[in-house]
């Protein structure tokens with residue numbers, strides 16, 4: 482198979498590959514970029530594999546960074562772009578089911594492709610656009626199959642994260658899982674417990690926001706992968722609601738909010754849950770706010786002041802979560818009401834703490850209470866957002 486017209490991103494990278502081949506080395510585009518090219522998907526970066534050793538790569542290019550030189554990867558800066566160039570390698574000496582403790586460089590493309598995770602990720606393309614398909618990746622692409630290269634057990638023993646990658650790709654590409662690959666995941670799901678939570682989280686979130694999130698999530702449960710991730714063990718029943726939702730979440734924050742709601746976590750347990758998944762404090766705060774406002778929405782129609790306190794992002798995310806969970810809310814009406822608020826955040830209030838102190842009010846907790854009352858009165862439209870009106874309000 483030959484690709485005749487390459488997308489811009491490959492054309493820009495072509496001189497990098499040609500520099501290597503002109504110097505007598507082999508060089509190919511590999512991995513996700515070739516897969517995404519053939520699927521007509523957006524290509525976010527192109528990776529290059531070569532027979533040149535890292536030191537040889539560095540000599541051919543003016544600007545490079547030793548990103549992962551012990552694993553054979555050099556990042557080359559060319560024009561305004563950067564490219565990861567990795568020497569053909571096999572990964573040997575796995576002791577911990579995570580990345581290899583050392584790599585062995587090999588001299589040909591086949592040896593390199595053999596150690597890759599799935600056949601659709603083991604395609605290579607040369608500078609002329611010829612696709613090198615040594616493991617039937619093209620057929621699997623056509624048939625929509627995630628299939629391990631060679632022996633699936635070996636692939637998952639090399640890097641157990643690949644089991645999560647399998648369900649992530651199912652969701653992103655709307656593919657199914659080849660039977661032997663699926664069986665190997667069922668048999669070895671416990672290896673996932675060796676993988677860092679950060680790496681698992683990245684794949685989990687990608688799975689949950691992908692277009693086939695719900696069927697991939699079902700496989701994540703059926704293969705028992707879900708038993709090996711933080712706080713999910715023994716929670717299959719609650720989590721099995723996810724595959725039956727009418728929609729799936731589209732943002733990371735709504736993923737976590739929905740999971741927290743399905744697990745029926747009380748609000749005060751959300752921070753621990755988010756920490757167990759190694760989420761940032763910022764993401765944790767966001768999710769707490771969304772779940773809080775979702776609960777409020779389930780309980781009553783929010784007041785203007787409650788809308789103000791939540792803020793537009795939280796209101797919209799909570800509406801989205803409610804819609805996904807099948808709880809009807811009129812989100813347009815809520816957003817309209819939000820937009821019509823006299824002030825939308827604290828900064829828009831014409832007075833602040835120091836204004837009140839200038840007016841002779843003593844600093845302390847009661848000052849904060851007063852500021853909150855003023856804000857509420859302005860948001861509710863009881864008084865105008867000007868100093869005169871606020872002064873009169875305080876006197877009363």
Ligand SMILES: Nc1ccn([C@@H]2O[C@H](COP(=O)(O)OP(=O)(O)OP(=O)(O)O)[C@@H](O)[C@H]2O)c(=O)n1
Nearest residue numbers: 511512513514596597598599602603640642643
């Ligand atoms: N655990 C892994 C991770 C990566 N790879 C190989 O390295 C390539 C690049 O890895 P990565 O960028 O992580 O994944 P992509 O397949 O490119 O997917 P994405 O579009 O998400 O980048 C993969 O295609 C695959 O050939 C692998 O074999 N095993």
Ligand SMILES: [Mg+2]
Nearest residue numbers: 512513514526
């Ligand atoms: Mg990639």
